Amino acid sequence: NIYSYFEDLAGRQVTIRVSAKPDGKDAREYVVEPAGSEYGMRNQAWIERNRRLVDEKSGGTIGYLYLPDTYLGSATEFPRLYYAQTRKKGLVIDGRFNGGGLDPAVFLHRLNNDILAYWTRRYSHDQTDPAIATNAHMVCLTNKQAGSGGDMLPMEFQMMKMGPVIGTRTWGGLVGVSMWLGLIDGGGMSAPDYRIYDPEGRWIVENEGVTPDIEVDLDPVEMSKGVDAQLLKGIEVLMQKIKEDPRPWPEHDEFKVDNK
Structure with missing residues (x-):
């Protein structure tokens, strides 16, 4: 798997050698930065x-x-x-x-x-x-x-x-969340606090x-x-x-x- 050679290298400068021949003759070097995805x-x-x-x-x-x-x-x-x-x-x-x-x-x-x-x-x-x-x-x-x-x-x-x-x-x-309560252990919790309705007062879109x-x-x-x-x-x-x-x-x- 060619991707295995790039594990843990995302976002870091890496030098690669590229050649058109299997023996690596006339290889060229490039500095690249692998993407994470x-x-x-x-x-x-x-x-x-x-x-x-x-x-x-x-x-x-x-x-x-x-x-x-x-x-x-x-x-x-x-x-x-x-x-x-x-x-x-x-x-x-x-x-x-x-x-x-x-x-x-x-x-x-x-x-x-x-x-x-x-x-x-x-x-x-x-x-x-x-x-x-x-x-x-x-x-x-x-x-x-x-x-x-x-x-x-x-x-x-x-x-x-x-x-x-x-x-x-x-x-x-279309139920939205605008608040977030941080917890001491680094986690957090939230709850939906707003929802959309039309000019006639009818609830719309959510679950539909x-x-x-x-x-x-x-x-x-x-x-x-x-x-x-x-x-x-x-x-x-x-x-x-x-x-x-x-x-x-x-x-x-x-x-x-x-x-x-």
């Missing part, structure tokens, strides 16, 4: 694969934005992925496996930012006002591994009427989850072949919406110059 790299590869698939299937008209949580992960990923895709005609907001954290409204309000006007420039592309805004059609993907803030993401997406939610019913965990508008489950056999039915459905829905309502960039009037 492959999860982050595999997750980024999955995100990039999804982004490329969406781009290829839509001919570049649809963008892809993955929100891993409603906390620091998405605070990093959101501006990196969204700001470069505001001119797309459609956006897939992928909230599957979202681990939660805080209220996702900060991301949704930015996505739902209305274009109020446009600026034209002498030597550059026209831009929107506000500067970071889009009129793209959107869908939100979710699944049963999305919980807490991952429940709230599709729930608020539906409430704000931003587009259809696609996937499976979410985990259903959020039901998608379009239910699509994943087939393990197809998944093993790299087929993501939920993502493909999202692309299909957006392509149809773009066809029905293209939302082109507006053409401004000719600027008349009076030289008199």
Whole structure:
């Protein structure tokens, strides 16, 4: 097992010798720092694969934005992925496996930012006002591994009427914990101290989850072949919406110059 040589070396500088020949001739030395887990790299590869698939299937008209949580992960990923895709005609907001954290409204309000006007420039592309805004059609993907803030993401997406939610019913965990009592032995204890209810006073989501508008489950056999039915459905829905309502960039009037 090649991994056995790297036990207890995560995060430490290690010198390795690499050669294309079994006898080690012409070997080259590299100083590397082994990672403690492959999860982050595999997750980024999955995100990039999804982004490329969406781009290829839509001919570049649809963008892809993955929100891993409603906390620091998405605070990093959101501006990196969204700001470069505001001119797309459609956006897939992928909230599957979202681990939660805080209220996702900060991301949704930015996505739902209305274009109020446009600026034209002498030597550059026209831009929107506000500067970071889009009129793209959107869908939100979710699944049963999305919980807490991952429940709230599709729930608020539906409430704000931003587009259809696609996937499976979410985990259903919107009882929160904000207190922690430390114990003398180094342990601790806590208890849930808040829960969500709707404007009519009804308890919602906890132990129920959020039901998608379009239910699509994943087939393990197809998944093993790299087929993501939920993502493909999202692309299909957006392509149809773009066809029905293209939302082109507006053409401004000719600027008349009076030289008199």
